[in-house]
Amino acid sequence: MLRTISILKKGDPMILSCPSPVIEDTLITLSHGSGGRWASKLIEEVFLKAFCSLQKNERHDGALIHTPEGPLVFTTDSYVVQPIFFPGGDIGSLSITGTVNDLVMCGARPAFISCGFIIEEGVLQSDLKKIVASMQRCAIENNLQIVTGDTKVIERHEGKNIFINTSGIGIPMTKQKIRPSSITPGDAIILTGDIGRHGMAVMAQREGLRFSLPLLSDCASLLPAIEALLSAGTTIHCMRDLTRGGLATALVELAQDSGMNFLIDEEKIPISDGVSASCEILGLDPLYVANEGRCIAFIPQNDVQQALDVLSTFAICTDACVMGQVIEQSQEGSVVIENGYGTRRFLFQLSSEQLPRIC
């Protein structure tokens, strides 16, 4: 910001005020969209400050709305994945399952979804049709309706981008209060499957990295598995799907929001050979790599076996396991992870996205 300095001449009235301070503005960079600390700061300092109604709600995957006819859950998410087609899915399937999963994490069955498209000029209609078809297929699989939408076309940048926003309304499947504040000391922390597939599959496809082991996104709806858990009468204190920022970020956010300390057994966390190998080569930590079909669930010890039995009947949850426990209440809420050598370290949110390293 430029500051104008005027020089007083003889006879000018003396103004006894300080010059306006030089304010250093902050640029929005890609780091603000990574799901790490920079993203959290942006939410707190810009959105939460402005939108008072957001402050009242507990920070969760969706908002619980009370209507005269009963409670509803409402959520929204935008999808900007590049490339729009990737091994294991495309931006269409992602935009439906992502919003479905957010509703399911609040214990709601998705009912209605809206979709807003922002399309770059130069995109092929055949690609758009494929994406819309995969949205329709996902909607049918999840027994929901896409009821409204919008289309905008923007000037060409790369000629291949489609951005989708979906918002979803869900109807609670249970009277249980599934939310961070329900997390209780002693709860088992169940992870529903192996981690890091989506992030690595998309990165490999985008950057043209060829690995000998296949990398397939885990993009999938968690509705069938969680619906089955609730039908079986399993008590669920809280759930969180693992998206940007990965398992570590989800754990840290929930520890902080619930004011609880978690202890995680690193050896229990399932990671496929393909994800391990590609992360090793690029110097990335799979604990922070994105997922799109995995969640963590906080379950009281008495219900753990039942939960694992139910989850194991679903193809996307065959690796489900107890990978940690809620230890105690604490002011800050922290996550400690213990490795196979018996040594421990804290898990933190990263500042921003992980970047591949030099050597």
Add this chain to the structure above:
Amino acid sequence: MKYVDEFRRPDLVKNLALKLKKITTQPWTIMEVCGGQTHTIVKYGLHDLLPDSIRLIHGPGCPVCVTPIDLIDHALFIAKTPGTIICSFGDMLRVPGTGSDLIKEKALGAAVQIIYSPLEAVEIAQKNPAKQVVLFGVGFETTAPAHALAVYYAKELQIDNFSLLACHVLVPPAIEFLLQEKDSQVDGFLAAGHVCTITGYQEYGVIAQKYQRPVAVTGFEPLDILEGLLFCVEMLENKEYVVKNQYTRSAKAQGNIHAQTLLDRVFTRTDRVFRGIGLIEQSGLMLSEEFCTFDATKRFPFKGDVSYLEDRCLSGQVLKGKITPCQCPFFGKKCTPDTPLGAPMVSTEGACAAYYLYSQKR
């Protein structure tokens, strides 16, 4: 995963830790040279498994951390020059120069391209003949051959819009520099296995003998680190001042002859400033006369006005092993990964980042 799982096996790691306890009879201070090794030590909590009498200190082997601020400013200057594309590995993007970094310049419109292999930069130059494409070449002897190959191909293919900002540094001169300091506390070294895979380790044998400090060429997995320490302590206890190779699955005494031939042809040695440490004679690489037309410093002349004394970051003390990151007054306060004062807090291999990420309760 092959070559990884077996080198992380808890039973073997614990066994080696026990062996190390048995053979250690007096206090030893050992420096792990490479930032990758520092991360393994801190991430896996290996110092908790060591006898109290072994003190590990972190060395200067993080290329991102030692790249001097004037070269980062030079890269920022190139990024801001219209008509250029600057190609860099991801971990240089957040390293602070004077008042900016590459990520901010990207947000302001600079063409900053993250690459996964230096040859990608040559391809980008081929595809964008109207642009000047500059490869930000940062690294030790490990990455220098790949940068040399990029320049070599650019010359062969006559891709004249490609150039290299050579910022490479060499390990042995840095180790000698540390040993020549009056208050050097290092008794022995874990040398970086991947550097020795390229250069071989005969030069380290000479250093070991000259300064009476044993060197263990060591890998990067927990088992490697503990075995490297075992080798080093054995040599110290036996007053044996030689180099021993723990990283036998990759490093050989003579190194990679092809890579060395290429390095000798494309580069020549030069004096270089290590950020926070100072000028070390003959510790860097610049393009040789044969390839000097690809020198980005000549295409984009830049004179920064950096005073090294103004650099508040105490990275030099950390990189020389004089203080641990936690002993720095800025650590975790003025200096965090969100607001780094220096590169060790943002680099994937930086010691400060390792401590901040893995071992600090905040």
